[in-house]
Amino acid sequence: MRFDEAYSGNVFIKSHPNFEESKAVLYxxxxxWTVSYRPGSRFGPARIREVSIGLEEYSAYLDRELDDVKYFDAGDIPLPFGNPQRSLDIIEDFVDKVLAEDKFPLGMGGEHLVSWPVMKAVYKKYPDLAIIHMDAHTDLREEYEGEPLSHSTPIRKIADLIGPSNVYSFGIRSGMKEEFDWAKRVGMHISKFDVHQPLKEILPKLAGRPVYVTIDIDVLDPAHAPGTGTVDAGGITSRELLASIHEIARSDVKVVGADLVEVAPVYDNSEQTANTASKLIREMLLGWVK
Amino acid sequence: MRFDEAYSGNVFIKSHPNFEESKAVLYxxxxxWTVSYRPGSRFGPARIREVSIGLEEYSAYLDRELDDVKYFDAGDIPLPFGNPQRSLDIIEDFVDKVLAEDKFPLGMGGEHLVSWPVMKAVYKKYPDLAIIHMDAHTDLREEYEGEPLSHSTPIRKIADLIGPSNVYSFGIRSGMKEEFDWAKRVGMHISKFDVHQPLKEILPKLAGRPVYVTIDIDVLDPAHAPGTGTVDAGGITSRELLASIHEIARSDVKVVGADLVEVAPVYDNSEQTANTASKLIREMLLGWVK
Amino acid sequence: MRFDEAYSGNVFIKSHPNFEESKAVLYxxxxxWTVSYRPGSRFGPARIREVSIGLEEYSAYLDRELDDVKYFDAGDIPLPFGNPQRSLDIIEDFVDKVLAEDKFPLGMGGEHLVSWPVMKAVYKKYPDLAIIHMDAHTDLREEYEGEPLSHSTPIRKIADLIGPSNVYSFGIRSGMKEEFDWAKRVGMHISKFDVHQPLKEILPKLAGRPVYVTIDIDVLDPAHAPGTGTVDAGGITSRELLASIHEIARSDVKVVGADLVEVAPVYDNSEQTANTASKLIREMLLGWVK
Amino acid sequence: MRFDEAYSGNVFIKSHPNFEESKAVLYxxxxxWTVSYRPGSRFGPARIREVSIGLEEYSAYLDRELDDVKYFDAGDIPLPFGNPQRSLDIIEDFVDKVLAEDKFPLGMGGEHLVSWPVMKAVYKKYPDLAIIHMDAHTDLREEYEGEPLSHSTPIRKIADLIGPSNVYSFGIRSGMKEEFDWAKRVGMHISKFDVHQPLKEILPKLAGRPVYVTIDIDVLDPAHAPGTGTVDAGGITSRELLASIHEIARSDVKVVGADLVEVAPVYDNSEQTANTASKLIREMLLGWVK
Amino acid sequence: MRFDEAYSGNVFIKSHPNFEESKAVLYxxxxxWTVSYRPGSRFGPARIREVSIGLEEYSAYLDRELDDVKYFDAGDIPLPFGNPQRSLDIIEDFVDKVLAEDKFPLGMGGEHLVSWPVMKAVYKKYPDLAIIHMDAHTDLREEYEGEPLSHSTPIRKIADLIGPSNVYSFGIRSGMKEEFDWAKRVGMHISKFDVHQPLKEILPKLAGRPVYVTIDIDVLDPAHAPGTGTVDAGGITSRELLASIHEIARSDVKVVGADLVEVAPVYDNSEQTANTASKLIREMLLGWVK
Amino acid sequence: MRFDEAYSGNVFIKSHPNFEESKAVLYxxxxxWTVSYRPGSRFGPARIREVSIGLEEYSAYLDRELDDVKYFDAGDIPLPFGNPQRSLDIIEDFVDKVLAEDKFPLGMGGEHLVSWPVMKAVYKKYPDLAIIHMDAHTDLREEYEGEPLSHSTPIRKIADLIGPSNVYSFGIRSGMKEEFDWAKRVGMHISKFDVHQPLKEILPKLAGRPVYVTIDIDVLDPAHAPGTGTVDAGGITSRELLASIHEIARSDVKVVGADLVEVAPVYDNSEQTANTASKLIREMLLGWVK
Ligand SMILES: [Mn+2]
Ligand SMILES: [Mn+2]
Ligand SMILES: [Mn+2]
Ligand SMILES: [Mn+2]
Ligand SMILES: [Mn+2]
Ligand SMILES: [Mn+2]
Ligand SMILES: [Mn+2]
Ligand SMILES: [Mn+2]
Ligand SMILES: [Mn+2]
Ligand SMILES: [Mn+2]
Ligand SMILES: [Mn+2]
Ligand SMILES: [Mn+2]
Incomplete structure (x- = not known):
């Protein structure tokens, strides 16, 4: 007596009802709770699912349909409000299980700090992991006003864990001078302002390696993603971001997990940000889950 | 691997996973598609579910908890866009099945025309049915600009079917002169402007009878429900509507089905209308499903 | 080849196409440009017309239909942006002409200062004029930061012209101490907070007199009229305002002109304020134009 | 006593008061009512007119003024809510009359299905008609969930009527695999993603032919047109769309009618979409009506 | 060269530039970061200050002017994002200092948990302290999903500290059954639904005692305060809340501190909630700081 | 007892507390009050300051930090509502004083007419002044509907004062034919549509000259700046505007003052326009104040 969930907006469109048979897990x-500016990304994943019913199931970019890849939508991980550490532990735990079942973890944020435990979990499985990071911001702080758990720190944390030379940031247009200096000093790659062109140059160097891709929706210009916590002018278009996802799909890297974070619906009454995010998730699924 | 659905916002909070064991069915x-003014109520039910996670599970009015009543949330009935007749047939079919299983149908609209097939179905089961109708509008038109299927006609249709003297409207503040005249002529009850006080007087007359209650959210003043298609100043407060629901709960009528319609989230950025609707649904469940 | 304008939203619903045959003129x-806080009421009149298509043509309060009173909608008077004095002169000119044709002037603002030239024009025709003023604010300032032309001054100006004892304010909840003191000193009537009850007491004293009624939409509580420049908590309900309009309709005063001002649509995405204003205009037409 | 309508926002700015003398008719x-996702485009035409008062009357692109072309604004065609077939018949009827008077029909939607009866009417007059279609979506479905009358079908319907090889779609980025396959199979032209460049290549082939241009505002990226039913990331800029309109204006095709559809104001509080649409209408008038 | 700050919106209107000379301190x-539903109240205090420029400086209720009471606006206390415990400690520290200078602490939230350290600090100074709490919610939880620091716990914490019989809640309409049961069991006062009437009855019992008043803006009906995290239908009007503040002002209790919390501007595009809050702050200043 | 103002949102981030020691003055x-379309830019400066707390203090474009340039934020100049002439006089007076102290005036509007008295003041100090003007609109009218003080006139006024050949407009896409003709006739430079490329060509010609730069935010496409009075499709990206600011910074002109005008927050719920404006202000400070 329950209507077909695949088109309900309760799960991402066409998601598979069965975990075991699925290749990818969306969550x-x-x-x-650690954002320094505008909160609200806690409602991002639910809204992305809800608007996914407006998507076509076919990608005219990749000539592939959602029927071609089985993915399970696990829903939102229940997290304790206001407790960053416990939240991160719960996330890491969940991703450990997803990886143990050899499934592709595809996460939706939430603030960017949530990527930290995910990347940690992925690194445990893939010790030669590289990170591709698309963002307006460096996210390389060690702490924010005394707090080591902050949405401005996840890339620093993973760089410290896997070595800065394995981390590649793209589209960066904001950060502290200290962050840029640190990156240069320790040999971490930062492409300022652009994503597609520098990515094209970097990808061959990563050929054959397992790669985790973390996309902060604010890498897009505010025109294309007003619904996020920290809008920052001068970003890329959704067209460039789509092209970048497709570039990775066509490359020789092995994407082993990914996320899209920082969608905060309340700042976007038109819901274009959530709609764009749902299209990006579709392209990530169709392009990266093989 | 799926997180507990009861608190996900995908189903109404705490709804029971099992249809068979449930006493009530939410849908x-x-x-x-037939509204004459502002569309958008198609997204009402989904938003009501989504915000229901902000509800307490206990009613301080009725001293009863959601755990005390088992209800199943069937989701949204898939309806063919732009085809009123086929949509109404599908709804009637579904409610027929719910009633065949002796479950309480609790519907969420959508435009008010959706109540028509539901009331028809309920009437098939309960031939001595009475209707309690709360609305800003008479909804007694025979047609709207030539269309007999219009959101301004459901009460006329049910009155024609079960006899106007079995229909009781409350809170009415808008309509054509012809509608008020017709009601008077055929002996249909209309209480203008108020709901709680006249309801108190009418309920004893309906003691023991099966009653279907249809609530158009626009019976509330626009201050309390800006998110609806046709806002109309001079309405009642949410407090009066809550009191009216409780009055019915305490009365000797036997509520055999109910609905809450015309919530159109896009006209209410604060989401107070959807939040209010979710509280009303909770009180209807706790007060009327016995 | 032009579709019926009466239901187009370009004119107030059902307005009569012919000026000469009309009893009332809507404009x-x-x-x-003189508001001290949030501007935007320049778009009020157009939006009130636009949403008037959602109105019923019949008043369930007054048992009268729009067909029973002929009114012409003259549109918006073109006013020179940023020049208060020239704007006021143009308004006065226009209303002089309306009054010369013995028609009832029914104005829509715009900021409250626009009522000043209208009241002046009406006073020229009716030397024994009384003013009924409903507002959250006294509007009795002589100037605002040095400017004698300000939306906070119209009631002071008319009081100075026709004598303070002929001015009756209702619903007032904000003003400078000096304004309240001045009113008391010069014998002007101010009813604080309430409208309907004090109006009931005052109306008999005005029996037989020509009365101009000026309603600032902010007399309503912000809950009922969020779309205005200066929202001020603690106001009356739309229900009380409707009752007050009806009270005047039933009284023995002779309403010779009226206005509804300060509707600023941009602060109200739900458009409840404009919808409420359009209902108020309908009731003013049906109740006051005889 | 009515103020100059040309700047009232009730008609498109500077529209001519006289039908007979006009070369073009705006409607x-x-x-x-058939949209599958977010409704609201019924209010598009009225809002486009309203904001047109913010337009300059001169095009700095075409060096032409609105005074150089006479157009009549007929207003909105009254359509029966919720009845697609009757609505389409009424539209076809109206356009038949416009064409019988040898005037250029320039329509504003509303959902894209409204273009179907218009194109049918134009085809009756111009049997060698070609269609230029700009859209994010193929709109080539035969039906949507069982309904042959759907906003996702108009291009298929016209292609079936005039032959697919006479239909040219541009900017397409979404559709079912079956739609793209069908287009390829039957020889219909689809340019994916881009508009201006492929248009430049196609236009010479259409030289001398009568062409109807139908523009779905969602061909624009959501950044440029958030106010539409189905936003879809990765679209073109308003600058490219303007250039495309100008490209057609400079070409040797004979534009015999056109429309701009799917503007849904409620999803765009900034009203940029309606403002952009009004500029597009101005350029279409100045560039295509000769 | 800096313009007068008193009317800048950077400080609450007319606040005194000098801390030492002030009787009250606004902060x-x-x-x-611990809210369980919609975040955003971190921006409440700044917005309340900003809109305070729209306030009259005189209270027509209390016949008192802002010039009659000197208050210093200290600005927003810098708090570490995502760290509840450190945040609470910093708040307590600050209030300790305010109290040490014998000034009246008037706080603006922020989520309700911020009241906890304030009340603790006030209790250290006034051991016979009583609490008056106006809220839609009991806020008596011991923890929320395992977290003892949650916006649903502050009243429980203070009740545990000063004894439940010293805590008086008003306007409560939501909570867990366990919370209501606990209150009854331990002798804490809860007035459901209403504020003014029960307050009138309780105040004489508190005569002469030092009282801290904590107002959660959601005690207002969502119609009057849509801009808050957890809207809950069936609340009181802003008029009743104003009357309640004035009732306390006229009573024999000695208000020794107060706060107004949970204003979240992003959920209220009309800014009525912030405007109402600023009026409430004015009345609290004029009524309670003696 | 006042918290550090530099991060409060009351002043532009990191602004210096001391006027005398500062090189630049922000105001x-x-x-x-003279805008012909949508008002609201009076609230622009305050909102730009408020959101500036979301900015990084370092520019990744210019490799310079806000600590490297001392600027004082004077707040908003109090202006008499509805009196353009007095307002302009007050502005001119203020800027005279800023210039007398040899500080760089950096203004925030407000409507574009405010630039007129500023440019006049700057011209008094720098008789060989050139103007760089970025805007969607020519702003070359002599009057608007009879009013010589209008937001559509400032560039004409300054051109008349300093000679049209000293005025360079960029990005222009709207205006009256007469304005473009006048510019051509009198030898004023207008670059249509683009900013960066033509600026690159013009800057060498201005080498060594004192230049005032006035930026109307509507030079940006509405996608990048929906929050402005007169949105006009077909504009430049924020990326191009940033590049243009940097181009000027690297050039040999001597920027002696600048402004950014027409930010109207109410039309942009996402606040992307104010956020973008605050980033532009940072880049203007870091790039032009030497
Ligand atoms: Mn990030
Ligand atoms: Mn970021
Ligand atoms: Mn109804
Ligand atoms: Mn209704
Ligand atoms: Mn007023
Ligand atoms: Mn007022
Ligand atoms: Mn289409
Ligand atoms: Mn489309
Ligand atoms: Mn609380
Ligand atoms: Mn609460
Ligand atoms: Mn300008
Ligand atoms: Mn401009």
Whole structure:
């Protein structure tokens, strides 16, 4: 007596009802308690699912349909409000299980700090892991006003764990001078302002390696993603971001997990940000889950 | 590997996973294609579920908890866009099945026309049915600009079917002169402007009878429900509507089905209308499903 | 080849196409350049017309239909942006002409200062004029930061012209101490907080007199009229305002002109304020134009 | 006593008061009852007119003024809510009359299905008609969930009527695999993603032919047109769309009619979409009506 | 060369530039990291200050002017994002200092948890302290999903500290059954639904005692305060809340501190909630600081 | 006892507390009374300051930090509502004083007319002044509907004062034919549509000259700046505007003052326009104040 869930907006469109048979697992990480500016990304994953019913099931870019890849939508991980550490532990735990079943973890944020435990979990499985990071911000702080758990720190944390030379940031247009200096000093790659062109140059160097891709929706210009916590002018278009996803799909890297974070619906009455995010998730699924 | 659905916002909070064991069935009727003014109520049911996670599970009014009543949330009935007749047939079919299983149908609209097939179905089961109708509008038109299927006609249709003297409207503040005249002529009850006080007087007359209650959210003043298609100043407060629901709960009528319609989230950025609707649904469940 | 304008939203619903045959003339005064807080009321009149298509043509309060009173909608008076004095002169000119034709002037603002030239014009015709003023604010300032032309001054100006004892304010909840003191000193009537009850007491004293009624939409509580420049908590309900309009309709005063001002649509995405204003205009037409 | 309508926002700015003397006829088709996602485009035409008062009357692109072309604004065609077939018949009828008077029909939607009866009417007059279609979506479905009358079908319907090889789609980025396959199979032209460049290549082939241009505002990226039913990331800029309109204006095709559809104001509080649409209408008038 | 700050919106209107000479200290507590539903109240205090420029400086209720009471606006206390415990400690520290200078602490939230350290600090100074709490919610939880620091716990914490019989809650309409049961069992006072009437009855019992008043803006009906995290239908009007503040002002209790919390501007595009809050702050200043 | 103002949102982030020691003075000109379309820019400067707390203090474009340039934020100049002439006089007076102290005036509007008295003041100090003007609109009218003080006239006024050949407009896409003709006739430079490329060509010609730069935010496409009075499709990206600011910074002109005008927050719920404006202000400070 329950209507077909695949088109209900309760799960991402066409998601598979069965975990075991699925190749990828979609999950939400509804946490926004460490953000320094505008909160609200806790509601991102639910809204992305809801608007996914407006998507076509076919990608005219990749000539592939959602029927071609089985993915399970696990829903939003219940997280304890206001407790960053416990939240991160719960996320890591969940991703450990997803990886143990050899499934592709595809996460939706939530603030960017949620990527930290995910990347940690992925690194445990893939010791030669590289990170591709698309963002307006460096996210390389060690702490924010005394707090080591902050949405401005996840890339620093993973760089410290896997070595800065394995981390590649793209589209960066904001950060502290200290962050840029640190990156240069320790040999971490940062492409300022652009994503597609520098990515094209970097990808061959990563050929054959397992790669985790973390996309902060604010890498898009505010025109294309007003619904996020920290909008920052001068970003890329959704067209460039789509092209970048397709570039990775066509490359020789092996994407082993990914996320899309920082969608905060309340700042976007038109819901274009959530709609764009749902299209990006579709392209990530169709392009990266093989 | 799926997180507990009861608190996900995908189903109404704490709804029971099992249809068979449930006493009531909650379902959405996401149709808004015949409205004469502002569309958007197709998204009402989904938003009501989503915000229901902000509800307490206990009613301080009725001293009863959601755990005390088992209800199944069937989701939104898939309806063919732009085809009123087929949509109404599908709704009637569904409610027939719910009633055949002796479960309490609790519908969420969608435009008010969706109540028509539901009331028809309920009437088939309960021939001595009475209707309690709360609305800003008479909804007694025979047609709207030539269309007999219009959101301004459901009460006329049910009155024609079960006899106007079995229909009781409350809170009415808008309609054509012809509608008020017709009601008077045929002996249908209309209480203008108020709901609670006249309801108190009418309920004893309906003691023991099966009653279907249809609530158009626009019976509330626009201050309390800006998120609806046709806002109309001079309405009642949410406090009066809550008191009216409780009055019915305490009365000797036997509520055999109910609905809450015309919630159109896009006109209410604060989401107070959907939040209020979710509280009303909780009180209807706790007060009327016995 | 032009579709029926009466239901187009370009004119107030059902307005009569012919000026000469009409008893009342509806007109907009799209000026907001002297407001001290939030501008935007220049768009009030157009939006009130636009949403009037959602109105019923019949008043269930007054048992009268729009067909029973002929009114012409002259549109918005073109006013020179940023020039208060010239704007006021143009308004006065226009209203002089309306009154010369013995028609009932029904104005829509725009900021409250637009009422000043209208009241002046009406006073020229009716030397024994009384003013009924409903507002959250006293509007009795002589100037605002040095400017004698300000939306906070119209009631002071008319009081100075026709004598303070002929001015009756209702619903007032904000003003400078000096304004309240001045009113008391010069014998002007101010009813604080309430409208309907004090109006009931005052109306008999005004029996037989020509009365101009000026309603600032902010007399309503912000809950009922969020779309205005200066929202002020603690106001009356739309229900009380409707009752007050009806009270005047039933009284023995002779309403010779009226206005509804300060509707600023941009602060109300739900458009409840404009919808409420359009209902108020309908009731003013049906109740006061005889 | 009515103020100059040309700047009132009730008609498109500077529209001519006289039908007979006009070369073009502007009209609204306020229908949105078959849309599968977000309704609201019924209010598009009225809002486009309203904001047109913010337009300059001169095009700095075409060096032409609105005074150089006479157009009549007929207003919105009254359509029966919720009845697609009757609505389409009424539209076809109206356009038949416009064409019989040898005037250029310039329509504003409403959902895209309204273009179907218009194109049918134009085809009756111009049997060698070609269609230029700009859209994010193929709109080539035969039906949507069982309904042959759907906003996702108009291009298929016209292709079936005039032959697929006479239909040219541009900017397409979404559709079912079956739609793209069908187009390829039957020889219909689809340019994916881009508009201006492929248009430049196609236009010479259409030289001398009568062409109807139908523009779905969602061909624009959501950044440029958030106010539409189905936003879809990765679209073109308003600058490219303007250039495309100008490209057609400079070409040797004979534009015999056109429309701009799917503007849904409620999803865009900034009203940029309606403002952009009004500029597009101005450029279409100045560039295509000769 | 800096313009007069008193009317800048950077400080609460007319606040005194000098801390030492002031009787009261206004301060913001911009924390929202433990909320279980919609975040955003961190921006409440700044917005309340900003809109305070729209206030009259005179209270027509209390016949007192802002010039009659000197208050210093300290600004927002800088708090570490995402760290509840450190945030609470910083708040307590600050209030300790305010109290040490014998000034009246008037706080603006932020989520309700910020009241906990304030009340603790006040209790250290006034051991016979009583609490008056106005809220839609009991806020008596011991923890929320395992977290003892949650916006649903502050009243429980203070009740545990000063004894439940010293805590008086008003307007409560939501909570867990366990919370209501606990209150009854331990002798804490809860008035359900209403505020003014029960307050009138309780105040004489508190005569002469030092009282801290904590107001959660959601005690207002969502119609009057849509801009808050957890809207809950069936609340009181702003008029009743104003009357309640005035009732306390006229009573024989000695208000020794107060706060107004949970204003979340992003959910209220009309800014009525912030405007109402600023009026409430004015009345609290004029009524309670003696 | 006042918290550090530099991060409060009351002043632009990191602004210096001391006027005398500062090189630049930031000030708001909160006037919008002559605008012909949508008002609201009076609230622009305050909102730009408020959101500046979301900015990084370092520019990844210019490799310079806000600590490297001392600027004082004077707040908003108090202006008399509805009196353009007095407002302009007050602005001119203020800027005279800033210039007398040899500080760089950096203004925030407000409507574009506020630039007129500023440019006049700057011209008094720098008789060989050139103007760089970025805007969607020519702003070359002599009057608007009879009013010589209008937001559509400032560039004409300054051109008349300093000679049209000293005025360089960029990005222009709207205006009257007469304005473009006048510019051509009198030898004023207008670059249509683009900014960066033509600026690159013009800058060498201005080498060594004192230049005032006035930026109307509507030079940006509405996608990048929906929050402005007159949105006009077909504009430049924020990326191009940033590049243009940097181009000027690297050039040999001597920027002696600048402004950014027409930010109207109410039309942009996402606040992307104010956020973008605050980033632009940072880049203007870091790039032009030497
Ligand atoms: Mn990030
Ligand atoms: Mn970021
Ligand atoms: Mn109804
Ligand atoms: Mn209704
Ligand atoms: Mn007033
Ligand atoms: Mn007022
Ligand atoms: Mn289409
Ligand atoms: Mn489309
Ligand atoms: Mn609380
Ligand atoms: Mn609460
Ligand atoms: Mn300008
Ligand atoms: Mn401009």
């Amino acid at each position: 939400g990480m509804p946490m926004d | 959405g009727m996401p149709m808004d | 907009g005064m799209p000026m907001d | 609204g088709m306020p229908m949105d | 913001g507590m911009p924390m929202d | 708001g000109m909160p006037m919008d």
